[in-house]
Amino acid sequence: MTKRNRVRKTFAVPELKTLLGGISPRQFFAEYWQKKPLLVRQAVPNLDQVLDGQGLFDLACQEDAESRLVRPVRGNWQRQLGPFEPEQLACLPKKDWSLLVSGVNMLVPEGDALLNAFNFAPYARLDDLMVSFAPPGGGVGPHFDSYDVFLIQGLGRRRWEISGQDDLELVDDCPLRILKRFRVDQSWELEAGDMLYLPPKYAHNGVALTDCMTWSIGFRAPSAQEMATEFLVYMQDSVCMDGLYADPDLGYSRQPGKIPGLMVDRLKDMIRAIRWTDHDMEDFIGRYLSDPKPNVFFEPPARPASFTRFHKLTCERGLSLDARSRMLYLGRIFFVNGERLEAEQEIRPKLRQLADQRQLPPAAFDEVFTSLLYEWYRAGYLQTGR
Ligand code: SIN
Ligand code: CO
Numbered sequence: 001m002t003k004r005n006r007v008r009k010t011f012a013v014p015e016l017k018t019l020l021g022g023i024s025p026r027q028f029f030a031e032y033w034q035k036k037p038l039l040v041r042q043a044v045p046n047l048d049q050v051l052d053g054q055g056l057f058d059l060a061c062q063e064d065a066e067s068r069l070v071r072p073v074r075g076n077w078q079r080q081l082g083p084f085e086p087e088q089l090a091c092l093p094k095k096d097w098s099l100l101v102s103g104v105n106m107l108v109p110e111g112d113a114l115l116n117a118f119n120f121a122p123y124a125r126l127d128d129l130m131v132s133f134a135p136p137g138g139g140v141g142p143h144f145d146s147y148d149v150f151l152i153q154g155l156g157r158r159r160w161e162i163s164g165q166d167d168l169e170l171v172d173d174c175p176l177r178i179l180k181r182f183r184v185d186q187s188w189e190l191e192a193g194d195m196l197y198l199p200p201k202y203a204h205n206g207v208a209l210t211d212c213m214t215w216s217i218g219f220r221a222p223s224a225q226e227m228a229t230e231f232l233v234y235m236q237d238s239v240c241m242d243g244l245y246a247d248p249d250l251g252y253s254r255q256p257g258k259i260p261g262l263m264v265d266r267l268k269d270m271i272r273a274i275r276w277t278d279h280d281m282e283d284f285i286g287r288y289l290s291d292p293k294p295n296v297f298f299e300p301p302a303r304p305a306s307f308t309r310f311h312k313l314t315c316e317r318g319l320s321l322d323a324r325s326r327m328l329y330l331g332r333i334f335f336v337n338g339e340r341l342e343a344e345q346e347i348r349p350k351l352r353q354l355a356d357q358r359q360l361p362p363a364a365f366d367e368v369f370t371s372l373l374y375e376w377y378r379a380g381y382l383q384t385g386r
Contacts, residue, residue, distance in 0.1 A: 011050045011110050013117040019043050019195075025120035033121075034148060034199045037162055039188055043195035047154035047215060050110040056133045056213065057089045059101045059108075066295060070140050070176065071097035077141060079175040096137040098208075104215075105129040105323055106296070111215075112323040116358060118150065118217050123355075124289045124328055127220040134158075134208035142182035142205035144168055148219040150197050151204075153190040156212030160196055161187040163203040179203055222288075234284045239274060282330055283340060290326040291338035298324060298337075298380035305384070310374050311365075313384035319373065320359035325381045327355040337381060344368065359386045 020028050021040035032038045051059075060067035060082050067082030069092075082101075089099070101107075105115040105128055115129045127147065131154065132140075142161075151160065161184040171178040182203060189209065190196060198204055200221065206214060222230075245266060253260065305313060313319075321327055327336045334341040334351050343351055347369045354360050365373065376382045 011046050011113075013113050014044055016117075016120060019117060020120075028120070032197060032199075036199065037186075037202060038197040040195045040197075041191075042193040044114065044152050044154075044215075045193035047114075047152065048192055048213070050154075051104075051108060051131060051213070052155065053133045053211060053213065056099065056101055056131055057084075057086065059104065059131075060084050060089065060099055061086055062107070064295075064297075065104075065107060066102040067100065069097065069099050071138075077174055077176045077178060093135075095135055098132055098134040098138040098140055100130055100132040100140070102130045103128050103293075103295075104131045109323070114215065115217060121219065123326070125219050125221075127218040130216045130218060132214045132216070133212070134214075135211050136208050138208045138212075139206050141176060141178040142203060143177050143179055144201050144203045145198070145218070146223075147200050147221045148198070150195055150217040151190075151206065152195045152215040152217070153192050154213040154215045155192055156208065156210040157192075158190050158206050158208050158212045158214060159187060160190055161205045161207075162196075162198065165203050168201060168203070230288055231281070231284055234287070235274070235276060235280070238280060238283075241270070241273065243270070245270070282333070286328060286330050286333060286335035287338050287340060290328045290335035292324055292326055296324050298322065300378055300380040301383075304378050307370075307374055310377060310384065311370050314360075314362065314370065314373065315364045316362055317385040318360050318362040319377075319382050319384050320386045321354065321382050322380060325358075327358070329355050336376065341372075343372075347372070361386070 016025060019040070021038070021043060023031075028038070059065045060069075061084050063083055065083065067084065069080045069082070069084065069089075071078055104111040106112070111129045111131070115126060118126060139158075161182075163183050163185045165181075165183050165185075167179075167181055167183075169180045171180050182205060184205075188194075188196070245263070247260075247262060247266070250260070250262070304310075325337055327334070329335065329352060332343070332345075332348060334343055334355065341351075346366075350360065350365070350369060373382065377384070
């Protein structure tokens with residue numbers, strides 16, 4: 001992770017009660033999740049102490065950050081993708097643009113902590129943290145997102161207008177997904193620390209009133225099309241069929257260009273014989289959900305500790321998953337960064353603890369478990385210390 005000297009270490013992730021404005025996660029799921037918006041005043045104070053505008057500019061210039069600059073140009077919207085040159089960002093106008101950086105949880109430790117504060121929802125649903133900066137008038141226009149989102153005001157003030165409209169028609173020929181029509185139902189001014197939850201497909205428009213930063217906690221919801229395509233790709237590697245087309249009963253034809261009906265029937269039978277089991281589907285689901293995004297690369301330690309030293313370090317300091325690691329489980333099967341692990345019964349409780357808490361306290365683990373952790377340490381999936 002990048003070290004930025006602009007970060008002052010006074011940020012502490014708020015307690016769940018503060019985060020959800022006094023309601024319990026149970027109540028949040030029952031009344032708001034995927035149902036209706038929720039505004040929480042002062043849900044996450046002090047984010048301005050984690051990252052300021054210059055801190056976000058620095059991230060937008062990094063090769064490993066996914067950044068974009070959005071601004072209105074001659075009645076249309078323009079979108080430019082990063083990484084940017086510092087000079088490019090330094091000469092932007094005083095109004096009406098927005099710089100957005102995705103995956104900030106993988107670039108800033110406090111961002112990772114903030115994203116994981118939302119683990120009252122399963123990690124399988126949590127996606128990433130995006131942070132934007134906009135001067136007065138800046139925003140990305142009226143739009144909707146296909147997933148649930150928590151919009152947290154990190155710095156300055158922004159007016160959020162929202163609409164429960166069903167009309168989700170988008171402007172044609174626009175590089176951004178902008179709503180053709182936007183009918184405002186409700187509007188609020190958010191100050192630093194305030195948070196707005198929106199269900200999927202809820203129309204919204206955020207306009208900066210001062211220099212402002214918004215931290216968006218996004219969730220993932222794969223489309224049926226994506227599931228189908230990805231599953232078929234997975235099946236391509238795991239399907240194993242016997243047999244070869246044969247036609248001892250083939251007869252003479254005067255139309256050699258025609259595909260014989262008999263051949264079509266037999267090939268259809270071959271395709272119909274493709275089967276998948278619950279095991280295949282669950283294996284696919286675990287690998288798919290734990291697979292990091294294509295732009296994610298792990299950094300193995302430059303000078304890895306020896307096995308003995310690693311063991312000593314875990315005893316003294318414990319360990320934590322790298323911010324890029326995705327670790328999930330389904331029954332007794334574990335999935336780490338797209339890999340499947342069928343663990344021995346004795347180590348399953350510890351693996352579950354690691355997957356749930358993303359860290360393990362200092363302890364003298366046995367050799368089998370330490371060997372597994374050591375492998376992950378060498379791959380860059382986890383680090384010693386917490
Ligand atoms: C922003 O940060 O400007 C956009 C966030 C959103 O509307 O989802
Ligand atoms: Co949005």
